[in-house]
């Protein structure tokens with residue numbers, strides 16, 4: 083039997099479910115032990131083939147303010163912000179995180195988008211992960227390693243983009259964005275001028291290769 087990096091951890095009953103009315107987020111604040119989470123962040127920073135993508139906004143190419151890597155089963159091709167991403171093969175460290183996730187939630191995924199926020203100047207703007215290849219109402223599991231950042235939410239149909247809910251993205255935490263989240267809400271990780279440490283985020287997804 084393959085052993086996991088996390089065999090020594092007790093089953094996690096540190097759990098909170100956030101009801102947003104038309105959506106749910108399940109939070110496991112201590113899915114990964116704090117020191118282990120920081121070690122994993124260091125491993126991923128060094129081992130992952132990071133890329134800085136450019137996207138066209140109003141006709142002007144702009145660099146995305148974070149580094150990324152798309153990883154997963156070979157057929158998990160992802161169309162995202164005008165890009166078509168072929169996956170990197172699973173790394174050992176990411177497989178161990180995926181296994182821990184599966185042990186905690188019984189969820190399995192065929193791909194993951196890794197984000198590397200080098201410091202508080204890196205961010206991700208308002209969006210929903212609602213591309214057709216993710217299916218009709220996808221469940222996405224998001225692991226945070228390293229510097230704590232804010233996770234902000236606003237209803238998809240609001241014109242003001244005012245923040246209506248927020249969570250802390252703690253080192254070692256796991257959020258499962260459940261049914262309704264990508265259909266009804268946008269999320270973002272804003273810039274933070276008081277953060278100087280890196281953060282790694284892994285959002286595990288299921289790509290339907292025929293979409």
Ligand SMILES: O=C(O)CCC(=O)C(=O)O
Nearest residue numbers: 195197206211271283285
């Ligand atoms: O960094 C995060 O916690 C969120 C990342 C995200 O929303 C995404 O990659 O789609």
Ligand SMILES: [Mn+2]
Nearest residue numbers: 209210211269
């Ligand atoms: Mn997202």
